[in-house]
Amino acid sequence: MGTTGAPQVEEAVASCLALLGTATDRDWDGVRADRLEWSCRRTAEHIAGDLITYAGQLAGRAQHSYLPFELALDEGTDNSGVLEVIGATGALLAAAVRTTAREVRAFHPYPFRSANREGFAAMGIAEVLLHTQDIARALGLDHQPARGLAEFVLTRIFPHVRPGADPWRTLLWATGRGELPGRATVTEWRWHNNLVLPTERLTLEGVHPAAAADLAAGGDGGFEWIPGGPFQGTREAATFMTKAYQAGLHRPEFGVFALVRREDGRAVGGMGFHSTPDAAGRTEVGYDLVEGARGQGYATEALRALTGWALARDDVRTVLATVERDNHASRAVVSRVGFKQVGEDLDELSYELGG
The missing domain is CATH 1.20.120.450 (dinb family like domain)
Incomplete structure (x- = not known):
């Protein structure tokens, strides 16, 4: 980028x-x-x-x-x-x-x-x-x-x-300086810098729409990645975020976050929400790590921070996660964070974490 x-x-x-x-x-x-x-x-x-x-x-x-x-x-x-x-x-x-x-x-x-x-x-x-x-x-x-x-x-x-x-x-x-067909007149406004959430070893950096579009197109999103990154799941999440932004459905704090190591400023993975909370206060989280960053507790650390932030909000009551049945590492991550299994099918297991 x-x-x-x-x-x-x-x-x-x-x-x-x-x-x-x-x-x-x-x-x-x-x-x-x-x-x-x-x-x-x-x-x-x-x-x-x-x-x-x-x-x-x-x-x-x-x-x-x-x-x-x-x-x-x-x-x-x-x-x-x-x-x-x-x-x-x-x-x-x-x-x-x-x-x-x-x-x-x-x-x-x-x-x-x-x-x-x-x-x-x-x-x-x-x-x-x-x-x-x-x-x-x-x-x-x-x-x-x-x-x-x-x-x-x-x-x-x-x-x-x-x-x-x-x-x-x-x-x-x-910014309240003009009209657009089909849109209500703006009388109050503020701009919106991205959200960051620090953990002991990481910073979860909210990805803005330009970075998401770049990631979806095969770029680096403006981040310096460790070798092998970003992983495909991060690119797919960026694609969904880009579509939501284009449709006017994107809420920045419920988008994609890059997981950036504090020690060297390099991105090791992505994490974020599939959508904004529904009427019952439910939202689903997903994540992936570059292969070279796996097995070091990064996903657990980031997921604990992101779900903790979400559940402290008034509009979130439950965070969902869906994990492939044979992805034992990811199943261990959600279990360590406190998610409880609530359903399953042939290929996937469903988990919930409540406030």
Whole structure:
């Protein structure tokens, strides 16, 4: 898959500067940005402030809150100067994203209190694209960012939004800035960074839709795998997740997780849910490991963490698992976690774990 998000940050910032640079002689202070309470000038300053904030969070590895600083422009800075600051802060975010390891996470409040480099890149791109749009509408400029930028944002931090034929229009709709046929108007929204669940030796990293599509197509999903990975079951699960995302049925926390070793950042397997909980609070879990990672307790450790997280929720009461009759290793895994056998047929055994 091979993208950090840094090139997309640079592209978004360059697009912003090119468009707004055509209107630096206009009155930005006296014109309110579209749909915002801020002026166009205040909105432009906000773009720069978000870019430097995200760069600081990622570069400083902030873990518990935002770092205690904010951007202040010198008195008398004109519109061209504001754009120069946006360019500089965008370059700082791109550099932080490019030089940060994939598994590193830093604090961001929504919704699971952390984000990785792709998450911070996507949030920065979203701020640039959307607030450039707010300023452009107010100044009568035509803003049409590259399709790939909107797709990057949607697949990383809007995984709960059903994709549309036009990613830019879909992103505008998802953030309350436009209408889409057949969809209700959005009045409240937040983006959605991926969930991670740490264990003693692993991190279960939620897979976003772009990574799932790459895995389904035979790629690595942006992970560095141990030899032989990913295993076929992970690719199949990614295929199902991709179909759910395309249909607007995907709930990110009930998707696919890559099992990443904390000691070296390499993925050893996949685990996840077959679907969201039904009306009775039941959901089914599945998993596989690359052959070189089997027999070391990884599956038991990950399954205990994932089922514990699920059963602590109000919408989950029972986790199901189906195991092939002759898969004795997998049967041992579910038994160690506490699943009880509740059914069988010629080929498979059914298990349940209750809260």
